Amino acid sequence: MTFKMAILAAVLTLGATANAQQHENIQTPAQAIEALKEGNTRFITDNRTLPNQCKDHRKSLKKSQAPFAAIVTCSDSRVPAELLFDNGFGDLFVIRTAGNTVVDSSTQGSVDYAVNHLGVKLIVVLGHTNCGAIKAVVTSTGNDTPKCAHEASMQGELPTLIGKIADCIPQYKGKSESFDEAIMANVHAQSEKIAALPHVQAQMAEGKLAVVSALYDLKTGEVIFE
Numbered sequence: 001m002t003f004k005m006a007i008l009a010a011v012l013t014l015g016a017t018a019n020a021q022q023h024e025n026i027q028t029p030a031q032a033i034e035a036l037k038e039g040n041t042r043f044i045t046d047n048r049t050l051p052n053q054c055k056d057h058r059k060s061l062k063k064s065q066a067p068f069a070a071i072v073t074c075s076d077s078r079v080p081a082e083l084l085f086d087n088g089f090g091d092l093f094v095i096r097t098a099g100n101t102v103v104d105s106s107t108q109g110s111v112d113y114a115v116n117h118l119g120v121k122l123i124v125v126l127g128h129t130n131c132g133a134i135k136a137v138v139t140s141t142g143n144d145t146p147k148c149a150h151e152a153s154m155q156g157e158l159p160t161l162i163g164k165i166a167d168c169i170p171q172y173k174g175k176s177e178s179f180d181e182a183i184m185a186n187v188h189a190q191s192e193k194i195a196a197l198p199h200v201q202a203q204m205a206e207g208k209l210a211v212v213s214a215l216y217d218l219k220t221g222e223v224i225f226e
């Protein structure tokens with residue numbers, strides 16, 4: 001190896017180390033929230049460090065994972081959790097559905113897995129501004145089958161999903177003037193559902209886990225925690 005190559009190798013090694021974000025210092029729900037807030041600040045100020053994204057780190061995770069937080073968020077393509085929290089491989093257990101819901105066994109079971117098996121310290125229900133799923137609820141009319149402004153696209157299982165979200169926030173059906181309020185009401189409703197899960201309750205009682213609500217602003221990139 002030439003001297004130049006040795007220097008390059010040393011720099012690359014240093015870079016990989018600097019980019020590795022360890023979870024050992026995230027042992028409490030409060031520390032997990034702080035880590036997410038710091039990552040989002042890096043994201044919105046264009047100071048991303050892109051931690052835990054190098055090849056070596058990816059390889060180190062091939063046998064196990066220990067994410068510090070679970071994020072229940074929307075499938076919306078504008079809400080990629082790892083990017084907006086400036087995190088990488090192995091950091092976040094992300095459950096994504098249209099409208100960031102836990103209205104069925106697959107999503108609730110995923111939360112249980114994150115809590116029981118992976119030992120996450122925090123669960124964040126993350127809604128976002130201008131959420132199409134919630135828009136479908138607030139523009140819906142009728143009682144059983146939502147007939148929203150996008151009726152032509154309400155095919156297959158989508159009406160069922162929108163109906164389940166509407167059941168969580170029935171007071172906002174047809175209330176398009178309260179769109180922003182409805183988005184947060186849905187976030188709160190999902191947080192409450194999660195907090196009521198027996199395994200989650202047990203961990204919360206011991207102070208090992210917290211469930212928090214948050215909103216991602218599509219325009220500013222900021223995640224506002226409650």
Ligand SMILES: [Zn+2]
Nearest residue numbers: 074076131132
């Ligand atoms: Zn959405």
